[in-house]
Amino acid sequence: MLPAVISERQQLSIGAPPAQKALGAVFGVLFAAAGAAFTLLPFVVDGWLQHAFGADESCPTSAEVSGIPPELLPPSVRECIADGSWFAGADGFGPWRLIGLLGIPFMLVGLYLAAGALRTAAWLEGSRATVRTALRTRTVDLATATVTPGATTYRRNRGTAGETTVQAPALIAADATGTRITIPLHAMGLAQLPGPQLRALAEALGGNPDQDARSMAVQLRTMADHPLGLTNR
Numbered sequence: 001m002l003p004a005v006i007s008e009r010q011q012l013s014i015g016a017p018p019a020q021k022a023l024g025a026v027f028g029v030l031f032a033a034a035g036a037a038f039t040l041l042p043f044v045v046d047g048w049l050q051h052a053f054g055a056d057e058s059c060p061t062s063a064e065v066s067g068i069p070p071e072l073l074p075p076s077v078r079e080c081i082a083d084g085s086w087f088a089g090a091d092g093f094g095p096w097r098l099i100g101l102l103g104i105p106f107m108l109v110g111l112y113l114a115a116g117a118l119r120t121a122a123w124l125e126g127s128r129a130t131v132r133t134a135l136r137t138r139t140v141d142l143a144t145a146t147v148t149p150g151a152t153t154y155r156r157n158r159g160t161a162g163e164t165t166v167q168a169p170a171l172i173a174a175d176a177t178g179t180r181i182t183i184p185l186h187a188m189g190l191a192q193l194p195g196p197q198l199r200a201l202a203e204a205l206g207g208n209p210d211q212d213a214r215s216m217a218v219q220l221r222t223m224a225d226h227p228l229g230l231t232n233r
Contacts, residue, residue, distance in 0.1 A: 008125075010200045013187035015120035020188070024117030032110025038103030122183055127204040129173060131181040138181050143207040145173040147216060152184045168192075171201065171216065185223070198224035 016024060116134035123130055127143035150172040155165055168186040183201070186192050193201075198220045205217035 010124040010197065012122040012124065012183065012197050012201075013190070013193055014122045014131075014184050015188070016117065017188055021117045025114045028110045028112070028114025028117060030110070031113060032107045035103040035105070035107030035110055039100045039107060040103075042097050042100035122181075124200050124204055127207055129181060129183060129201075129204065131183060138179050140173045140175045140179055140181050142173055142201070142204040142213075145175045145208070145213075147171065147173045147205060147208065147210065147213040149216065150182060152182065152186075154184075154186075185220075192223055192227065195224040195227060 015021070112134055119132055119134055121132045128139055128141050130137060130139040132138075150170040151167050152170045153165060153167050155163055168184060168191075170185055171183045172180065173183070174180040185198070187194065192198065202217040202220035202224070205213045205220070208214065208217075
């Protein structure tokens with residue numbers, strides 16, 4: 001009987017560090033809360049707005065006169081309903097409440113930012129690489145995938161006078177089903193992933209029969225052996 005093969009999970013240092021993740025999550029939640037408040041406020045104060053603008057509470061609602069042809073209603077009732085409909089509309093959903101719907105996109109963006117800050121991660125289990133983003137998780141087997149070099153762009157020294165945009169190398173892998181992942185080869189605050197992580201990626205690519213994948217494995221080992229980008233002459 002063959003022994004069971006246990007693949008230890010190797011976490012990859014992509015995404016923000018824990019402190020920045022917490023800050024990003026808090027910002028996203030606050031952004032979502034502001035959007036939710038903007039959405040709910042018109043619904044909460046709609047009755048007050050109608051009263052403030054002189055809506056007549058004795059005026060029958062649209063539901064109460066539904067089915068009655070307008071020409072059969074007394075002129076005073078028709079005028080009353082017409083004035084009140086500016087606030088609530090014929091179906092009880094007027095302009096003030098429609099304005100509140102503008103907050104929904106902000107609420108969704110805030111939730112997306114919070115989810116992205118907390119969920120973004122990547123790891124290796126044997127030759128299988130998994131990348132998790134705000135909305136989905138994808139896994140590709142690097143031993144059989146089509147692997148190509150790529151690049152990612154990120155901001156260094158964000159929010160300071162020395163803020164710059166930096167392009168860093170990345171590994172792009174796609175399997176036969178069309179599943180595609182991108183693994184940045186740099187870590188937050190570091191020019192590249194730590195050596196053990198680069199070697200783990202190289203090991204995962206080592207079983208790939210494609211020559212380009214094997215060449216990238218060699219380059220990853222070189223990066224791991226020379227983290228300062230210096231080589232012996």
